[in-house]
Amino acid sequence: MVKRLGILNAVAHFILWLLALYFFVKVGAGNLKLSFCGFFYADALSAFLIFTTATISFAAALFSISFITTDLVLRKISERKALFYYLLFNLFAAAMFFVPLINNLGCLWVAIELTTLISSFLVGFYNTRHSVEAAWKYLIICSVGITLALFGVILFTFALSSATGIKSLNWTELLAAAKMLDPTIIRVAFIFILVGFGTKAGLAPMHTWLPDAHSQAVSPVSAMLSGVLLKCSLYAILRYGVVVADCCGASFYTNLMLVFGLLSLTIACVFIITQRDLKRLLAYSSIEHLGLIAVGVGLNSPLALFGALLHLFNHAVSKALMFFCAGRVAQAYGTHDLGKISGVSRALPVTGLVMLAGVFALIGFPPCSIFISEFYLVSSAFLCGNYWVGALLLGLLAVIGGALLYHFGKVLFGKPTIVGNPPQQEFSPAESGGNWLAYGFLLFFILGLGIFIPAILQQSLNAAVSILRGE
């Protein structure tokens, strides 16, 4: 029953993915700016985000099939709960699909808030002490942030109406009137936006909810959280950033992004070095990569923005892969305590192999896609002439990479230690077809984009970059 539902879900998401692909090719490559009754709006940027969302949610749906059934087998959840999971899963996905398509900033805000509310259930899904705690923190902190963001939204509207009399919250009109707005208000408003949505996007020091939520959520959902959710609120920041840059000079906006990005990188680095929990490790690496993207936006050269957007997708894919593997490992070992896990490559050969690939993908070894985007980011840092940023990036990336390799070296190799509360005879180390597909699907993107970037992607990303540069 549950399994069939899962397969159905996967098929549906596959169709969705095809649609998203079509949409992406049409809008992105064609660089269209669709607008529907002033409420919906789509351009290359949103198309790109839609495609990312579709990709990750499809992979997650694929992986969920076996994951949820295994959870059932291990008696971690009841049948009813499994069905509930699929409901929430789709609501969550729907909310995230909604985000990039909205023109009205107020409703954009609502959509993002909705993602929080829905995913909070998925975070607290297992209803254990830890998961509930994580869910509560997630809920409260994100709500605080999002409320501040709402204040920012209102200030934007205030600025707009007091400057032009237009009584609307549409991004397009805001952008059109950007030149006339009062810079001071916009600056202040953007600070609220940045802190608010930044909290949701996991920028340090507002990132504190992130490792808890990611580590406690159901693994496929963790993948969606760090793969897409963070990017959704980052997307909101970017939208506002365009206006701000247009209104009161790029430097204000880019400086802020740069500072927050570097701060996130540093803090992530610190916490990765001494990390005891597998999924928290991955969560912190998400913070690191978000920081990278922010730095890329902060550098604000075409190359950097291109790299940042590319990195957005690459990170989503690689991180999803890693979370899937982490989920498998957690099921097999009954824990995600790094100290208790070793010898994955022996215990779960396929997962181990994929995980190995994923680690190197995450660190940005060639020929994985992240190598390319990190290359763009770092090189643009050097080309823009801020050597110190470049040097800092290189140093932090090297240290983080080293730490990750160290941790995963211990996890992947050595004598298999299958310890843990679920009775192991009920867990089957054999990979189901769904997992194979999910791994293959993600690895295809990881390696494919590492080797070459198709022209369509190139065009659409360039279009998105020009949007971000307000051209």
Added chain:
Amino acid sequence: MNLLINFKSLVVLDPLGLFFLAVIFLVSLPALIYSLGYFKGKFTRTKLLATQLITLAFVASMLLLVIVGNALVFLIIWELMTLLSYLLVLTDDENEAAISAASTYIVMTHCGTAFLTAALFLIYRQAGSFDLPAMAAACQTMSPLLRNWLFVFFLVGFGTKAGIVPLHIWLPSAHPQAPSHISSLMSGVMIKTALYGLIRFVFMVLGISSLWWGMTVLFLAVISCLVGVIYALMESDLKKLLAYCSVENMGVILMGIGLSMIFTCLGLASLAALALIAGLYHLINHAIFKGLLFFCAGSVQKGTGTLDMEKLGGLIKKMPWTAAFFLVGAMGISALPPLNGFVSEWLTLQAFFSGVLKVPGLLALGLVLGAVALALTSGLAAACFVKAFGITFLALPRGQGAEQAKEAPASMLFAMFLLAAGVVGLGLLAVPVFNLLAGVAQPICGTSLQVADLFSLSLQPNSRFAIAPLFILLVLGGGLLSAAAAYYVFGRGKFRLGRTWDCGYYKIDSRNEYTATAFSKPFRISFSFFLLPFRKTERRKDSFYHVSSFVHETHTTKIFKKYLYDKALDSLYRGTKVFKRIQAGSIHLYIAYVLVTLVVLLLLVRIF
């Protein structure tokens, strides 16, 4: 926004690249032959297949590395090479030591690569392209300060891979963990690619602009030589010993390179060429005899199941061929005439001495000291390999494994034979090899040193510095003949087997033999200021009164690891532990962060 790769200039085949291609082929082909026998009945089929494929990919990556003409592609292949070798070190993936060694290895090289990347990007900013010629052109217009930085970055980046002291600590732990032919590939070839990078980027792209570069390299080389050989002397694990010895030999090679940098900077082109040739000569030599020695170590391991010299001995009777090949390799690496190590060390000494005559004042003194260091190193290396061969292969077996040792299969022996032939050949054919290397050095140093004489390797036509390994061999042969003549003419040549003289002790067995630790004791004591040896003595009592046995251990302190790396890591770790307190789980604190961030930004809004 393509990857800025110009496909026309993607591949360059200049003499330097070809030379390294040759080196790689010379070692990797025998290695592949060797692996056939070595892996027999070791792994499951899938694992075997995987290992072989990775090995092939590894070799391929090294081959590509030395022929690409685009710095970015170079970097990519460099990373790939690291990755593959990391996997190969992990072949024995259940062994804790292997895992930690592999982690150390990849973490260090990863950090080293960051420096390379920085350097390449800095050049790229000026050049606007990753093609080596363009980069070289751009480097000429850079400010001296920037060039110095670039040099430092290159030195650190490549030095980490080359295992220069103090960046060497990954090497002796990682190389022995891999299967023996992989060890020989890593020790023999992979770390040489770092030198390739050094020559390619510092000589040909960056261009040597200040004297202190060469001096630094020379200094590091001297340090590496001594440290490497001293640690090698202390080791009683055969493969670890060889690995440390690699550090030493990298030092010897770097001596040549550093000298060449100094001479280039002083405008002494021909000397620079000589020094570079010496370096390259030792490079190929080391590739070959280190490969050979690791092969032999591998067959010892396969035959006896252990690499601990204290448990070996007497193998020369059980595995005569391996012993013979090891002897050849050991003689080569101890620079004994007329084998190849002798030629290259002699050349390096020549470079030193001819340099002394040309360079100004104090630098000359420095070079003399360098020569002293080299001589000392070769002396110690000889001691080291007397120990390695004597303890492992001679006298009586010290353990179970050594008693039931079996000779290696034919494929392994054949591979060893090929390299042993290389050791002899490179020694005897000094002049042709020298001329080839002169061809390699010519585009780098601008002058070509060709030796006209067919046998005698004399630098100036009628100089008093000359060697002719072939003649030396003849003379030695003559000496042997005369010795034989004396032996059989004067002596009656009759002999019988008897017991080893035992000073009246009633029986002598393997427990009376000198052990590896005992052999290295004088060195341990006289270098104690550096090795900081310490001992543990423990009495095993079976009753309160009676001590049944003593356990007596001697260890040396690895000062670089203990006082440099461990300290640094420790402080880093502690620092992060302190920092982690900011996230102690209190939700109120977390909300406070948001609030404070907001307020601070609001107050600072005018600044941004």
Added chain:
Amino acid sequence: MNWLCLFAILLITAETALVSRFPALLRNFRYQSFCLALLVFLAAYREGGVSLYIIAFLLFSLKVLLIPYLFDVLIKRIGSSDHLGLFLNAQVSLFLVFVLGLVAWFFSGLVVAPPAYLEQLTLGVACFVMLTGVFLMVSRIKALAQVIGLLMTENGVFLAATIIPGGMPFFVEITLFFDILISVMIFGLFIYRINAIFTHIDVSKLSGLRG
């Protein structure tokens, strides 16, 4: 009249820094929301738009009647003591709130030019209410207090919204209200869970996840 409401909100908000029991907090929240509703009502009266009336009504019914009622029920169900548990004692909290007020004033000075005193005051008070709300979440231990703090923050946002001539677009407002309602329910649900699993709602003890 506007001024009166604003000062009332100001005072109420400042006073919340002193309360240490849950009913008092809830009462303050009620009064605050009431004044807010009144403000919106006045704005509606001034500008005469249907939508504003509806919004005022919604505000009143939701924030003055429904939500406080829900919380009352919740407390009854949980039956935990109605102490909020202060991290900081009343005096210190009052002082910090005062500082936040200064920040708010500085901020409103940034946004609005001198002649528009009413806007400036409104905005200042709005910001003050928001910051205080967040401050409550920081300085009060119990989960319920945090939720109330959050709602106060939202009140501040709404207050700010009133300075926009004609208010925000209608459907946005409506969605906002629904959003708030949903979130309050979800909060309540999670407070239940916490109470069920941990047998208390002292969120400062929820520190199992660290590092």
Added chain:
Amino acid sequence: MALMDSLIHLLLLVAFAPLANGIITKVKNNLRLRQGPGILQPYRNLIKLFGKEEIIPESSSWIFRITPFIVFATSVTMVLLLGSGFGRVGDLLVVIFVLALGRFFQALAALDAGSSFGGMGASREMFVSSFVEPAACLIIFALYLSPGVAWSVSHFLAGLALLLVLLAETSRLPVDNQETHLELTMIHEAMLLDYSGPSLALIEWSVYIKQFFWLCLLAGIICPLACPTLIGLWPFVAGLLVLLFVIAFIEVGIAKYRLFKVPDFIIFGVILALLAVVSALLGV
């Protein structure tokens, strides 16, 4: 012609080598107010040893067998390199490497016998020699730097250093003691413990030759005009004799150092050689 010439050297050196040792021993004994054996005693020893039957340890291998020949061959090669006729074979630097070859096998053979004394000797021999090598290397370089210049400072220093090296290389006091057979103190002798008969004779002989080589080199420094062609050059022979006496005096005069003091002794030689090089560079 030069070839013939240096072959003749070879024969002369090989023939006269034992004599030098005999003379030294004689002088030493006389200094100790003893009768002592005649100066031809070394020859008698050799003949006696050649006549004897050889005993080979069971534990040993072919390394043990071939070592005497190799050692002899290396000594012969050294002497040849001294001669001018073999200039194309290799310069004096090669001597160091050739020496190392002989020593390498000597040490291996010592280990091969399998007694602890052999190992002890091998270890100590390699220990001492690894310090001697730099000194010898520098000395030779110093000699190259100032060829032909008689009685220059650098010559003097180099000669002094060479004397030290000679003492170390020929296992004489204070580094080693040829006369003792107390196992715990001996270095070179310990390596030969298991050799007997003709093999021992070969090794002894090659030791004499090696020693004579160093003596000639030193003598050549003392009276440079003579070096290296020495036929009919009485000053050279005179110098040689003086040297023999000096060495005898030294050996009688000083006691043996502790093994771990030996490096200091040799490093002193290295420093002398270094000074020699420097002064040669300065042209004094």
